[in-house]
Amino acid sequence: MGLWANRVLPLLVEKACRSTTILAERKRWVPRAHGNVLELGIGSGLNLAFYDPERVTKITGIDPSVPLLAKARTRIGVVPVELVHGSAERLPFVSAHFDSAVVTYSLCSVKDPSAVLAEVRRVLRPGGELFFVEHGLARDVRTRAWQHRITPAWRRIAGNCHLDRDIAKLLSEAGFRSDDLHAGYTEGAKALSFTYEGTARALR
Numbered sequence: 001m002g003l004w005a006n007r008v009l010p011l012l013v014e015k016a017c018r019s020t021t022i023l024a025e026r027k028r029w030v031p032r033a034h035g036n037v038l039e040l041g042i043g044s045g046l047n048l049a050f051y052d053p054e055r056v057t058k059i060t061g062i063d064p065s066v067p068l069l070a071k072a073r074t075r076i077g078v079v080p081v082e083l084v085h086g087s088a089e090r091l092p093f094v095s096a097h098f099d100s101a102v103v104t105y106s107l108c109s110v111k112d113p114s115a116v117l118a119e120v121r122r123v124l125r126p127g128g129e130l131f132f133v134e135h136g137l138a139r140d141v142r143t144r145a146w147q148h149r150i151t152p153a154w155r156r157i158a159g160n161c162h163l164d165r166d167i168a169k170l171l172s173e174a175g176f177r178s179d180d181l182h183a184g185y186t187e188g189a190k191a192l193s194f195t196y197e198g199t200a201r202a203l204r
């Protein structure tokens, strides 16, 4: 990995992911996680401060970035945390192992979001919940066109971040249902700020 991916990008990702809006989203969703929790693409561990120690017994975070995992290690609090170096497309866990899962701003960057969601489904126990906050494909035609146009260049400089993934569709195709899905613009550039948030449960 070069200087960009190893040093510069982790700093930029960290800064972008600490905006007031994103911190409010973390505060809204992360405390809902419970039991034995899996966090996909845990990155620098910005969610760790928001887990409720009364509800969570253990957090397992997976991410392929060594520098981001090193930063996450510094953010471990009272809840036991295991950090795993790896990719969420192939989760090294037995089936039905977790009570709940969290994913924030990572489905945009993984190689294969469908494979990741299939894996999440496998490792969640029946009735387990996935709490998600993700940016993705907007609903209006103009912004969508921009997102498709910009993504090939954007993902090359932004750690494989895609602006045009339809998170609701990916969840539904992976066999998840969300009754509280909220999708809409937050702050900032429209191409980057169309956000999906909610709770997904696997249909059996």
Ligand SMILES: C[S@@+](CC[C@H](N)C(=O)[O-])C[C@H]1O[C@@H](n2cnc3c(N)ncnc32)[C@H](O)[C@@H]1O
Pocket: 013, 017, 040, 041, 042, 043, 044, 045, 046, 047, 062, 063, 064, 065, 068, 086, 087, 088, 089, 103, 104, 105, 106, 109, 110, 111, 112
């Ligand atoms: C924009 S960052 C978000 C980090 C963190 N989830 C947060 O909310 O601050 C995207 C993260 O996805 C991770 N990532 C990329 N490909 C991945 C994969 N195949 N499996 C798991 N995580 C991945 C990156 O290393 C990075 O930590």
